[in-house]
Amino acid sequence: MQATFDVTTPRPGPGSIEVHPLTVHIGAELRNVNLADVARDDDLFAQLKTLLLQHKVLFLRDQDISRAEHVALAERFGQLEDHPVAGSDPEHPGLVRIYKDLDSPAEHYENAYHCDATWREAPPMGCVLRCVETPPVGGDTIWVNMAQAYQRLPRDVKERIEGLRARHSIEASFGANMPIEQRLALHQRFPDAEHPVVRTHPETGEKVLFVNAFTTHFTNFHTPANVRFGFDYSPGGGELLHYLIRQAAVPEYQVRWRWTPNSFAIWDNRCTQHYAVQDYWPAVRKMERAGVIGEKTF
Template identity: 70%
Template sequence: MPLNSLEDHPVLGGDPDHPGLVRIYKDENSPPDYFENSWHCDATWRNAPPMGCVLRCVACPPVGGDTMWANMAKAYADLPEWVKQTIAPLKARHSIEASFGARMSEEKRHALKAQYPDAEHPVVRTHPETGEKILYVNGFTTHFTNYHTAENVRYGQDYAPGGANLLQYLIGRAAIPEYQVRWRWRPNSVAIWDNRATQHYAVMDYAPTVRRMERAGIVGDRPY
């Protein structure tokens, strides 16, 4: 798929009349959802995640349903120097199976993973245009793939708490308010963001009312 074209979503689906347009429609009868209300960078489970996204509000509740974004370049810049040195060589897995696939039957979940195997990305990516260093772990990240080295692990039991705790610490950086902006939606308002340098969170505080959004993800390239 060429860069800067639009991509469909294998689970959320797309508009049959408008390829690349994903409808995120919620109403009074929608079940509780955990796909949106977590800090994430869209589709990092792809080998080449989208470089940017566009989101338009079709209908929104009178109160609530905001979207928040976090600046992950700033989140990286403020890390202690020893953490930067520790994570500089690290890579991590990003999984659609462990996120969107979790509520599927085992057969469907395995088929989803076969179609979209876990992607491996650097924990710190470089923005291809600005050269900024960006903290690149989020809700789709499951584990580090090269943490178990002599520098980090003295004994086997060091691996689980060491790697897991570090990953959760890094993922939690997006939740720091000083890195965030919050957008209050109105009908026909549009947000465009750089999916390489931010994470976002759709606040699920509007039930039982209607929230209808339309999203387009722009094909990107592989992080480095």
């Protein structure tokens, strides 16, 4: 059963947490709560987890907590995962450094709508992201409610994509700028993962449109029902996939967050996509992200 929530008006959350929805469909800013306390307190964490399922991405400002407290909070959701390309903090494995500076003007892995690490067989459950240093202007991040994107699809499209599955590739994204030997080694470590095009959220029961910038092609599109002639194989499936991926760009499904130092975003990676706007180079933007290991999508 699909979960439904009323998010139209700001209101106090459970206990002392103040909850201020930022849009109708996604995102809320939390106030009057310290994330270090959430990491230690079962009741506060339970409240935050409920709010995350409700709003899909939560934002907080002025959270001057340590890296150890950042990691401790993320580990309340589950075990952390490392990243094969981005570097981690040496003292805190799983706390991935996403540092954009003068030496990385050509690295544009984030400026596409994507769901983190869907090239894994079990993509992350969610992430806890902290802003360490932000440009004077620019460098915002956009999140998208992909359950809403699915819900608003035309009925005939929903019928057409029911049961479809798709491949997701690290080789075609992070590996694209590598020498061929390094790229092939990356592919050998992380073979393309296959996921349903429509995923069911394991906790809310919502149906989620689950294709993004890591998705390369459908794996079971080429059937007699879809292909009248051989020519239909590539453009038919490809055009449908591109149409689905473009749904993330619909503003009505989005929330946009302007970073400040020590601001945090906590998001449910199973039902959202995000886009890190790279409009700030040569200014510097430094973020630190703890990603939580997720479930297989089946």
